Amino acid sequence: MENPATRALRPDFAFDASSFVFGNRAPAFPARPSVAGAPRLAAPPVALLLASTPLHSFWALGLAHGPLRRHDCVLAMIDQREGDRDFIAEAVAERGLGPIREVLRFPRIGKSPLAKIRGARSVLAQVAEASRRLQPSRVVVGNDRRAEFYAALSQAPEAVGGYIDDGMFSYMPMPRGKTSPWLEAVSGGLRRQLYGLPVEHPRFVGGARVTREAWVMLPDLVHEGLRAKSVNRIEPSWFQEEGVQQICADAVARAGVDPALVRSLRLLLLLPHESFLRQHPELARHIGDLARAALARGQSVGFKRHPRSTSTDTGLLPEGCMEISRRLPVEILAPLLQGTLVVGALTTGLLSLKHLGMQIEVRSLTQLSAQPASAAVYAAAGIVPLEGAV
Structure with a gap:
């Protein structure tokens, strides 16, 4: 019928x-x-x-x-x-x-x-x-x-x-x-x-x-x-099915990123748009400090620019940080990450990684109250601000 x-x-x-x-x-x-x-x-x-x-x-x-x-x-x-x-x-x-x-x-x-x-x-x-x-x-x-x-x-x-x-x-x-x-x-x-x-x-x-x-x-x-x-x-x-994990690893490799390095990440920074960072220079400094502290502890650090970012400037972060292609949806990393702290601005990507990640911690760079319209969604997902969030 x-x-x-x-x-x-x-x-x-x-x-x-x-x-x-x-x-x-x-x-x-x-x-x-x-x-x-x-x-x-x-x-x-x-x-x-x-x-x-x-x-x-x-x-x-x-x-x-x-x-x-x-x-x-x-x-x-x-x-x-x-x-x-x-x-x-x-x-x-x-x-x-x-x-x-x-x-x-x-x-x-x-x-x-x-x-x-x-x-x-x-x-x-x-x-x-x-x-x-x-x-x-x-x-x-x-x-x-x-x-x-x-x-x-x-x-x-x-x-x-x-x-x-x-x-x-x-x-x-x-x-x-x-x-x-x-x-x-x-x-x-x-x-x-x-x-x-x-x-x-x-x-x-x-x-x-x-x-x-x-x-x-x-x-x-x-x-x-x-x-x-x-x-x-x-x-x-x-997304924990073996076939899904294989396809995700293959896709990451096609974007020029080594899946093994993704699995080794202990800190992943999801950068806000550069215009937001210009408005909040203290946040930019905080992000740099997080990366330097992790590298000093011998941990691997990765970062991904905002999907609509046009910047290629790497001055925000110290040398030794691995860039994840902006052409990849950040969600594709979820099946590969283990024991990783993910820190970023309040975005869909942060919400997705919190929902999908099996052994990762997700924290916000910004206070939830700064965006009251979406605060309830992020709070319900269990995302809390990182210490020092703006």
Whole structure:
């Protein structure tokens, strides 16, 4: 029976499978052996995991080895710029083992209206054709405002739409502004003309009608847009699976970082953005002192710049500190770290490492009260300020 939530997702474009090329595509699902005279086994259900960022790829890896391990999982990289690299997807595609049987890549839909007019329908037709071929029972995404999510669901009317944690967006409301019903109707009509199919734009990330289930780190703290869904906890044990650890180590190595050195780290510094450090020079000095003290004790020290940092200055830290590529999501380090003190600004990465780390201590460089809107989330996760925090 068709899912009522996806019944309206009728695309206006036609499909020609011969015209689509899926870049970085791994081999198709291997043929399942059959024995003459034996009853034919039903194929496992398919889960289509849409990832637009390395963090979403990491969560998809956990889902595939956790609650969706009995599915044939397909990792679909969406919104990919020319030259973008996702080290997790590369490691998965090359290994070709485990529950993720295929890796697909789809180009970026530009953000400007002109770019969307020029290329959106072509990209969405590719996503829809992949979904038509795969017929997934689940379609999972890290942002249910993305048009690719609706293109995939349009060809799998019985599929369950799912949301995977997008950091603080799962807990802080951060809604888009309310609009009148007539303006919402006009906006919806314009989106359909632009994309060729209905695309919701929910007030809250995770709050779309077609999103029926969610996986998050802190289920009890989700915002109002997610509370009516079937909300499940992301379990740290998913990322302790041997296959996950191997892929994480492989991805780290692809980014030019030695996994063995990551495992040896006793202090990991997650640096705030340089603009924040300029506003708080005493914090910059404190970070440098932490690193020097650890090195003096013979401990290995690593650091990772803020994901949006443009600085290459290393004057903040003493020589001997190892830099972790900013292109890696910090969460990927969680399965590798043991006996490590992680210190950083209040970010999603700090929250994730606290949740996922099995033998690590996580402390904040800043006082929780300095950001009251998010203080409850960090406090609930058990993150406390480091002595000397600003």
